[in-house]
Amino acid sequence: MSPNLIGALFMMGAMAAFTLNDTMTKTTGGEVPLFQLLFLRGLISISLILVLWGRLGPMHVRLSRRDWKLVGIRSASEVAASFFFVTALFNMPLANLSAILQSLPLTVTLGAALFYREAVGWKRMSAILVGFMGVMLIVKPGTEGFNIWSIYALVAVFFVTVRDLSTRRLSGDVPSMTVTLAAVLSVTLFSGVAQLATPWAPVSGAHWTAIAAAAVFVLMGYYFSVQTMRIGEVSFIAPFRYTGLIWALILGWFVFGDWPLPSTLAGAGIVAATGLFTLYRERKLSRR
Incomplete structure (x- = not known):
């Protein structure tokens, strides 16, 4: 397969x-305080990284000053994105929040074109725009549904964009697991300090199961997202x-009983079609 x-x-x-992590997190229903939840999830994720040490590739801290700076920017962006995203997650439907985050292909692609001078052909940009229109068909934005939690989601979009663009500039010899560990440590340490300001809530067995599952999925999401930004072209x-x-x-x-409307299913079909079209274009170019 090609890098793309x-x-x-x-x-x-x-x-x-990431979506499975969001689902597990949302099932706690806000009964576990935000920072306590992030702290517990982070502790479990760190434990998994230690167990998997060396099995998902090398992991060391012998990085250049430039790479440490980029890892620092990325980790700080991860902390901010986690706070704004999870706060919005507890206060709005999962599909609506995910739909707002679908503006990321536009922001990341445009950022790569502006800051890194990556070429973005009109066909690829058209596919992204068509997909975004499918998202809007799902969201059906309007003044009634747009509130402070939507703004939180947009702020999360900004920080995720910064995170992905900084990942793109890392040197090739920086292990992806090192970057993943830095992100998990940053979110966990920040949450551990922040949760001291609120009373510690008891955690039921069901919530422990949800948090543990979320830790597994968020670790996978972190690792895959690092790999994604280091392989292929952003616009593809x-x-x-x-x-x-x-x-x-x-x-x-399946989990929350939210049955999609016909317009929602139509928008989802458009979104899927843009991905299939982009995949077709790449295979065609690879054969050439």
């Missing part, structure tokens, strides 16, 4: 993992982020 196809698979894997890989919305619709239906 591998990157697309990593992107789809990351979107599935970006549309596959829309697959996260498909996962959100399916899980919202």
Whole structure:
């Protein structure tokens, strides 16, 4: 497979993992305080990284000053994105939140074109725009549904864009697991300090199960998202982020009983079609 196809698979894997993490987190229903939840999830993720040490590739801290700076920017962006995203997650439907995050292919692709001078052909940009129109068909934006939590989601979009663009600039010899560990440590340490300001809530067995499952999925999402930004072209890989919305619709239906409207299903079909079209274009160019 070409680097673009591998990157697309990593992107789809990351979107599935992150959406499963979101679902597990949302099932706690806000009964576990935000920072306590992030702290516990982070501790479990760190434990998994230690168990998997060396099995998912090398992991060391012998990085250049430039790479440490980029890892620092990426980790700080991860902390901010986690706070704004999870806060919005507890206050709005999963599918609506995921739909707002589907603006990321546009922001990341445009950022790569502006800051890194990556070429973005009109066909690829058209596929991204068509996919975004499918997202809007699902969201059906209006003044009634747009509130402070939607703004939180947009702020999360900004920080995820910064995270992905900084990942793109890392040197090739920086292990992906090192970047993943830095992200998990940053979110866990920040949450551990922040949760001291609120009373510690008891955690039921069901909530422990949900948090543990979320830790597994978020670790997978972190790792896949790092790999995604280091393989292939952003303009090709970006549309596959829309697959996260498909996962959100399916899980919202099965877990929370949110039955999609016909317009929602039509929008999801458009989103899927843009990814398939981009995949077709890449295979055609690879054969040439």
